[in-house]
Amino acid sequence: MTKINAGRPRAVIFDMDGTLFETDTLLIPVHKRVFETLREEGLYMEETPPVERLLGCLGMLLEDIWKNVMPDSSLEARKRADVLLLQYELEGLAAGEGLLYPHVAETLSELKAGGAKLFVASNGLEDYVKGVAQYRGIASLFDGIYSAGEFGTSSKVDLVAKLLQDHGLVGEPCWMVGDRSSDVEAGRSNGLLTIGCAYAKYGKASELENADIRISDFRELLQLPE
Structure with missing residues (x-):
């Protein structure tokens, strides 16, 4: 040190x-949208993880976040989640959320x-x-x-x-x-x-x-x- x-x-x-x-003022609605889309696309069919799990991972690198949030998911699902998370976050920010x-x-x-x-x-x-x-x-x-x-x-x-x-x-x-x-x-x-x-x-x-x-x-x- x-x-x-x-x-x-x-x-x-x-x-x-x-x-x-x-x-959380932005991420709670974004989290819901991400998993709704993953389910619609057939990439993640498990129950939506609690948003508290995602919030608890803030500060980690993104690849580590998804390993903790949905450890049973495929690499394809995690990569798609990366894209969706950013897309929905930026849309939310532009709409005045957060x-x-x-x-x-x-x-x-x-x-x-x-x-x-x-x-x-x-x-x-x-x-x-x-x-x-x-x-x-x-x-x-x-x-x-x-x-x-x-x-x-x-x-x-x-x-x-x-x-x-x-x-x-x-x-x-x-x-x-x-x-x-x-x-x-x-x-x-x-x-x-x-x-x-x-x-x-x-x-x-x-x-x-x-x-x-x-x-x-x-x-x-x-x-x-x-």
């Missing part, structure tokens, strides 16, 4: 699902006005991650939106390392903000102060045990000591 550089952050890196975006967590937009604006560069680092697909930012009106606040789908990284540790390298932030004081153990690992492995979002309910509370700080309201980011 790299030594943490504390102090006023030059940059703040955010996870997307469960951190900025209240994913909400940011309370106070996200204004807090991001204040952090940016205070001089911090803002980034997203997500294990999701590129079009989805950028789509959330675009359709929810926060894309212009970020200096970069990084996704595993765009860069083909095998872990969030590698994705965050690439982001830091690309923007000359290696060794600089930065924060990593997220709700899953993968976010904490990515931050700590890259020497960042890790902030766990305890308001999200998609993972287990124990996933944030190693975070340096935990917050229960997004606005608390503005109150943290420099």
Whole structure:
């Protein structure tokens, strides 16, 4: 693990699902549509898995998500689910479905006005991650939106390392903000102060045990000591 550089952050890196975006407000109807279509196409004839199983996998790479959600499915079904999930997510976002967590937009604006560069680092697909930012009106606040789908990284540790390298932030004081153990690992492995979002309910509370700080309201980011 790299030594943490504390102090006023030059940059703040955010996870997307469960951190900025209240994913279940979009994913619950999308999940239903995905499995209805798979069944219509004869690719998955089992009972629809509970949506809680999908929500619990947020933060994983997509191929790992389907292995957990429908472990008895064929590779063809999983590949088709990839396509349908993105299609229905983007359609839902365009139709106004899906909400940011309370106070996200204004807090991001204040952090940016205070001089911090803002980034997203997500294990999701590129079009989805950028789509959330675009359709929810926060894309212009970020200096970069990084996704595993765009860069083909095998872990969030590698994705965050690439982001830091690309923007000359290696060794600089930065924060990593997220709700899953993968976010904490990515931050700590890259020497960042890790902030766990305890308001999200998609993972287990124990996933944030190693975070340096935990917050229960997004606005608390503005109150943290420099």
